[in-house]
Amino acid sequence: MTQAAPAPALDLSTCDQEPIRTPGSIQPHGFMLTLAPDLAVLQASANLAAWSGMAAEGAIGRPLADVIGAAAAQRLAPELAADRGPHPYYLGTVATANGRHFDVLAHRWDGVTIAEFEAVDRAEPADFRNLYPLIGDFLLKVNEAGSIESLAQLACQHVRSVTGFGRVLVYRFDADGHGHVMAEARDEGYHSYLGQHFPASDIPVQARELYKLSRIRLIQDATYTPAALVPALNPVTGKPNDLSFAALRSVSPVHLQYMRNMNTLASMSVSLVVKGRLWGLISCHNEDAAPVAFEKRTACEQLGQILALCIESREDAAELQFRLEVRRTMVSMLAGLTQGSDFIENLANVFPDLLRFARAAGAAIVVDDRVLTYGDTPEQDDIVALVDWLTLHDHGDVFHTDKLSALYPAGERLVRNASGLLAMPISRIHKHYLLWFRPEWVHTIEWAGNPHAKEPAPGAPTQLSPRTSFAAWRETIHGTSLPWHGGEIELALEFRTALLGIALERAEQMAELAEELGRANKELEAFSYSVSHDLRAPLRHIVGFADLLLESAGGEDAQQRQRFLRNIKEAARLAGKLVDDLLSFSQMGRASLRPTTVDMNDLVAACLDKLALETRGRNIDWDIGPLPTIWADPAFLHLAVFNLLSNAVKFTGQRDPAAIRVHAEDHPHETVFHVADNGAGFNMEYVHKLFGVFQRLHRMEDFAGTGIGLANVRRIVERHNGRVWAQSVQGEGATFSFALPKQNQH
Missing domain, CATH: 3.30.450.270 (PHY domain)
Known part of the structure; x- marks a missing residue:
């Protein structure tokens, strides 16, 4: 194992601001050229001479063929002319003029073509046959894995078999950015991190963002000396080159020291990006420097993408199941809230x-x-x-x-x-x-090292560096509960909206009830006054004429007594009619509707037959238009139409001839009926009183009636969810109209 030499002191205070995308240098296990569209060299890495024999300064401005040889340049020229975007693509394996072999990667970024030459020991192109058995075997076993943890374990084993690294682990980031090692495959001589947590500070925010852009990163040897780009600034932009997607990009000295502290000289990371967020990493460690050829890296990157898709699928299924359970409970609650x-x-x-x-x-x-x-x-x-x-x-x-x-x-x-x-x-x-x-x-969290330990201050005997301890450190967490699931929060919002809907519906019902009660009270007041007034008049007549009859009992005027008896009879009949009409009005509000198909032509004809006695001897011109078939309660509607026709007959009593017209209008959502006459009409200033109980716009002496007929009409029509109104010119006649909605019809 290579033992890392002590590194110079590092200033960690600005670690989060370190320009990791523009390091200005590369890892030295290959060289880099940036090229103009005509394949002239714009920049070269400082280690160019070690690989090709030409100094970096001497390569600037020269054709690519002068730097790597005519044969290699001719081989690469067609591929380099294609712009395939920011992600490096494999151009093939070439031999430079000095006989060395390189895998060539290229991508267009930051205004230039970035060509990377990774040294290899073979003359043949990369063999991607490693990719198919790895991916094929992983896919065969995916369905056998019952959980995300078992999928991750499977991925660890496959990646380790391809790379040969001593330890491969998968860890997932939590909401606070801490990493939790959920799966691991390792050589027996390697320390296990399974189940442990790594603090979020180990991977700064900017590094996480770069992991989302560039899905794979290799560090072959943590003891490397970076090779700077010459010149340092990109000639196109005038700024340091953005090497975000470059495979040879040099990494932060802080991270290299972190690796050495972890006794790791080679590492490879594969990003697991799920729905656009960095879900976790496949992290590979080796205690010795270790190259990983491009085709093997590609196989691991593909496996990482498949693992991310599997994780997304499993999480979506679990999320859906969870939300269904919560929603089922919510529906049950809402049903109970309406009881x-x-x-x-x-x-x-x-x-x-x-x-x-x-x-x-x-x-x-x-x-x-x-x-x-x-x-x-x-x-x-x-x-x-x-x-x-x-x-x-x-x-x-x-x-x-x-x-x-x-x-x-x-x-x-x-x-x-x-x-x-x-x-x-x-x-x-x-x-x-x-x-x-x-x-x-x-609960207890096991950390790979104490995340709360303070590093020595600058100037202290111990050098300032990244974490030096990765020994298991346990922390007991107090004062927290199980976290709230995102689905619970969203469905709680939905539940709140439903609750407010129920509360609003109840409030509307209460408002409607209050309004209805208000109307009922006003109607009851008018009703009580009218009953007492209208019923009192015939009763007074009965009592008055009865007294007169008693006083004249001894007289001989039989004709006078007959007149008194007729008046008593008429007053009693009127009182009885009032009581009958009141009973009918009361029933209109209580009886259930029994709607069916009603032919309005037949209904109006039946009403006219019923009016025959009242119209006997009258000269009435009836104009009955074609009327439609509707859906309504025939008994109630018969009463309403009869009242309107009877009203027209009554108020045309002084016309000769009387003209009464019945016609209908068809509208998109309702059917409208009109009963027009050329009778006495009424003053439109008092139209609002017209359909009230006991409301009359004429003297009873002029037009007899109880004042309940039109109130019955309104109540019947409104029971059918319809509306009723009237128009008139006083002395010239009136038109009474009602509309019934079509949605009540079949």
Whole structure:
């Protein structure tokens, strides 16, 4: 094993700002040329002379053929002319003029063609036959792997068999950026990191972004001396070259020291990118320097892409199953919330489902000063104080944390049963909250080295460097709960929307009920007044004429007594008619509709037959147009139409001839019927009173009636979800209209 020499002190304070994409140098196991479109050399790596015999400075501006030989240049020229994008592609294996062999990679980036020459011991092109058995065998075994961990283990074994590295592991990044080693394949002499965690600081943010762009990176020997580009600046851009996609790109000195501290001289990383995010890495370590040929790297990169697709598929399936379970619980809850009239009591009745919905140990409903709890929850006073804090610090539609004590000052005493909190306001105006609590989850994390250990300060006897200890270090985590799943948060938002919908529906129902009650009260007041007024008049007549009849009992005027009796009879008949009409109006609101197909031509004809006695001796010109067939309750609709026709007959009593017209109009969503006459009409200023109970626009002495007919018409039409209105010019007649919606028809 090569023992790394002590490295010079490194300043880690600016590690996150290090220009890792523009290092200005390459790893020396090959050389690099940047080329103009005519294949003239723009830049060369400083180690060019060691590989080709020509100094880098002497190559600048010369044709490619002068640097690598005419045969090699002629072989590469057609491939170099093609622009295949930023990712390096394999051009083949060439022999330079001095007889050395190189695998050639090229890509267009940063305004130039970057050509990389990796030294190889063979004259033949790269043999990609390694790719097919590796990928084929992996695909055959994918379906046998029951979990992502077993897939990762399978990938470790296959990559190690291709590269020959001493240790290959797969680790996944968590939400905080820490890496967790979930699978490992290693030689017996290598230390195991399986199950351990690596702190997020081991891979700075900018390095993670580069891992997403360039999916594979090889470091053959961590003790290498970088070879600088000559000249240092890209002639096209005037800036240091962006080598993000270059296979030979030099890496950070900090990372090289990290490798040496880990007793690793060769490493290779394959990115696992799932849905555009860096999910994890396949990380390969070797204690000695080790080259990995391009075709083997390609095989490993392909396997990494397949593993990432398998991970995405498995995670999507698990996510879908999880969301289906949560949604099933939510649907069950929502069904329970519509059962009773008390919304809060309904919520309390589904408490068990509420716990299952959020995988919580306790839940609480807070409605102003009222607190309902279920399961393992904090004390009511603590819940009220927590809600006060939530109200003061507006957290939006849903607030969630798996470490409440880190955010809420009084959270320390709630750690046992409320380390985790999911809370959502049910009202924006009132202090109404739904809360879920998760208890403390005490667990141990095993780190590869103490992530909290402080490095010695500059100037101290021990040199400042990347982590030097990778010994297992255990940390017990207190004060946190199991994390909230993204699906739980999203479905909680959906649940909140559904709750607000139910609450809004209840509010609308209450508003409608209040409006209906208001109308009923007003109607009842008018009804009571009219009943007392209209019923009192015939009763007074009965009493008055009865008294007169008694007073004249001894007289001989038989004709006068007959007149008194006729008046008593007429008053009694009117009183009875009032009672009958009131009963009919009352029934209109209670009886169930029994709709069926109704031919309006037949219905109007039946009404006219019924009116025959009233119209006997009258000169009435009836104009009945063609009428449609509709869907309605025939008995109720017959009463409505009869009332309208009877009304027309009554108010045309002083016309000779009387003209009464019945016709219909067909509209897209409704059918409209009109009953027009040339009678007395009415003042449109009082049209709003027309369809009220006992509302008359004419004196009873002029036009007899109880004032209930049109109220019945309105009630019948509205029971059919229709509408009714009237138009008139006083003294010239009136038109009464009603419309019935077509959606009630078959």
